[in-house]
Amino acid sequence: MAREHDTPTCHRRRLLLGAAGLSALAGCSRTNNESPGTKTTGPNETSNTNNNRGGNAERSSSDSGAEFEINDPSVNVDRPDIAESILVGEPVEIQFEITNNGDEAGSESVQLLVDELVQATRDVELEPSESVEISFTYEFDQEGDRELSINHVPVGQVTVVESLDHGRLVGAQYYSWYYGDEGWAGQNNPVENEGWLSDIAHSPLLGAYDSRDVEIINQHMKWSLEHGINWWRLNNGAPDTRIDRIIRNVVFDADLADQMNFTILFGFAPSQQNENGKYDFNDPEIRSNLVSRFQHWEDTKVGHDSYLHIDNRPTMYFWDANIYTGDISGAFAEAKAAVDVDPYIMSGVSYTRQPAIQRHQIEPFDAVLDYNSISTDEEYMERFHELTVANQRRWAMAADALDIDFIPSISPGRDASVSQGNNSRVPPVERDLGSFENQCTTLRKFGARGMAMVTSFNEWMENTQIEPSEEDGKAYLNSVTDNLAEPDWGEPEFSYQSILITFDRAISLEDGQPRSFLTSEIHLQSDTGEFIEDVGSLDEELVYLSGCNGRTEREGVMLRFFGPRRGEQAQTTLLTEFDEEIEGMVLRGIPFEDGIEVSVSIDGDELGSTTLHGGFGQGIQNYRIS
Structure with a gap:
């Protein structure tokens, strides 16, 4: 197959005979061309004439006085020869030379057989001492150890494997x-x-x-x-x-x-x-x-x-x-x-x-x-x-x-x-x-x-x-x-609650970003336990879905900006895998202005509200909502 490349590239047709997964059978002799299998539609065949090439395989003669021999059979793929197998659907090329060593012209029917079944045939006519190189291109349609031969002259055994079919x-x-x-x-x-x-x-x-x-x-x-x-x-x-x-x-x-x-x-x-x-x-x-x-x-x-x-x-x-x-x-x-x-x-x-x-x-x-x-x-x-x-x-x-x-x-x-x-x-x-x-x-x-x-x-x-x-x-x-190459990947194991924090206003800062609260910790409280989120750390477990900006450090503590980004409401949405009913919540941090009202709902149900008193001059404080 001709391929256009950015620059000319020398293709190295790699001989697979003798490589792992392929048995080499050298010096094979030609036998009769009878086939026990059914002839099928063969792949493309090509040939190039090369006169006066000798061979070392045993010879057989036709009735006309022509004497043919098959030499140098090889199996090739269009990639390096370090492969251990051939994929189903991957083209392989079977190459060999046939020579008429007789004293008369004659014809020969050349057959490619896979597991003793004929897959392709071509007729060759040669003058005395004339040689021709022939190649068959074949794609295997099933895996296994497959035997290749030309007119029942063994070429080799090819290990064919399937692509992994896993549905992913x-x-x-x-x-x-x-x-x-x-x-x-x-x-x-x-x-x-x-x-x-x-x-x-x-x-x-x-x-x-x-x-x-x-x-x-x-x-x-x-x-x-x-x-x-x-x-x-x-x-x-x-x-x-x-x-x-x-x-x-x-x-x-x-x-x-x-x-x-x-x-x-x-x-x-x-x-x-x-x-x-x-x-x-x-x-x-x-x-x-x-x-x-x-x-x-x-x-x-x-x-x-x-x-x-x-x-x-x-x-x-x-x-x-x-x-x-x-x-x-x-x-x-x-x-x-x-x-x-x-x-x-x-x-x-x-x-x-x-x-x-x-x-x-x-x-x-x-x-x-x-x-x-x-x-x-x-x-x-x-x-x-x-x-x-x-x-x-x-x-x-x-x-x-x-x-x-x-x-x-x-x-x-x-x-x-x-x-x-x-x-x-x-x-x-x-x-x-x-x-x-x-x-x-x-x-x-x-x-x-x-x-x-x-x-x-x-x-x-x-x-x-x-x-x-x-x-x-x-x-x-x-x-x-x-x-990864298997059909059963399992199902996601998480379930989560959605937390919506709503502020009654946001304060516009010098950078143009309106914000409401600078958060260092979030406590989620139930009747039997408490989850504490170290906001801004590498170990954050909550998902900050909306209304959250980047991190900053203050008083040696890492914090996040809560409240809107441009064009958004004064809200922050979080997801948590805390699997208990949330009865209360503590926001620890600094409001951007004294008197901001905040309310919280869990999966759409109101939890409570409070007023955020204080500001940057009063440092980090706890604000409980229940």
Whole structure:
């Protein structure tokens, strides 16, 4: 199959004979061409004439005086030969040479047999001493150890395996930005003879591979499918860039692409951020860029047979949505109006931050999916493997309350110190297989529509990869098989109560943000017990759904701002898993003005109200509501 590449690539047709899972039978002799099986419609056959080539197989003669021999049979796949098996549906090529060593011209019927059943036939006419190379392309339709032969001359045994069929969408972030000795897309000066390997901490089994080589893509798809990964989230880059062309002309055209599902990841260039490090959707240039991305995506990606649709809607993922600001809803509505499809859009919120702080990055979208749930906070990253599970459980509750889809984000760890050096603002997290397994088994049950995403398959620069390496082998892929690639993920185990705190007014501050109360603790009281929330700490258990701003420190205590953001009512909504009937509540903190009235309801039932006396001059106080 001809494939267009960004630059010419030398295809290495890999001989599988003798590899693990395939028995080599060399020097086989040709026998008669009778077939005990039923002839079926065969695959495509090709041939190239090559005169005067000799052979070493035993000969047989036809009645005409022609004498034919079959030499050098081989079985090949269009990927590296380190594979231990072949996937159902993966094309294999059976190649051999046939020579007429007789003194007269003659014809020969050549048959490909699988398990002694004829699968394809072609007739060959050869002059004396003439040779021809013949290849059959075949796709196995069932698993098992399958015997291949040409006219009953054994070629070898192939171990065929099925893609794992588990009825779930198990995804992995996939990058096609590797260019062998030329480095990777973000690398300025690759080390000579090392390419992009000089920018990474671990060593891929495939070496410094080139994403423009379809053999590499085939191998990655094979590894993914046999371990239960059936969904790739693809980093696209800008329209008509090298990465974009690789996706369209190599990834989408790979041998196993029809067994995969694809979603495109979108993001904006850092140069488009404003002075606050945000992407402002009031900026006409940002809005125009968004429209053009939608249009290019519709024209070049949506129509692929394996492009993932949810509810008949093609999927998109905006990984940097957590730093969007301005008229986000209006900009996305404008972009949607510019295409003829209704996209299902996933928002790249940050699971390390409370949902209330990101409501504007949630509301225009259909699902939430953090890229990798990391933070620049050193204490958080030291506890990453613990806190990422707790935070995502919290977000699953928020998504349930907001009626949007939650997709877990699973990662083995992260360390960009080799590729970014001192420029990496994110503290490293050591890779941990046990934590990875725990994330898989704990978080999978929260995945809406049976979806979960691993970051990443091959982001070697941040050391998040699960692709086989010299250091880890296939340990992380095997963990995906054991812990994600199964039909029974269980059901979410949480239930929650909704707490609505209403203030009679909010005070406008110098930054333009109206706020009512600065909160350090929340006490939920029942007849038999009490739950205490350390507001602003890394161990927050409550879900802050709306009416909550960022954190600040005062008097050595971490606090959060309660009350409205711009354009909202003077209310704060919380979710709690406290499973007892709430009889009372204590707000500990500082009101922004003396005399603010506050009332509280639990799941719509009024709990009580009180007046918040005091202010910043009187420090932190307790206010009980019952």
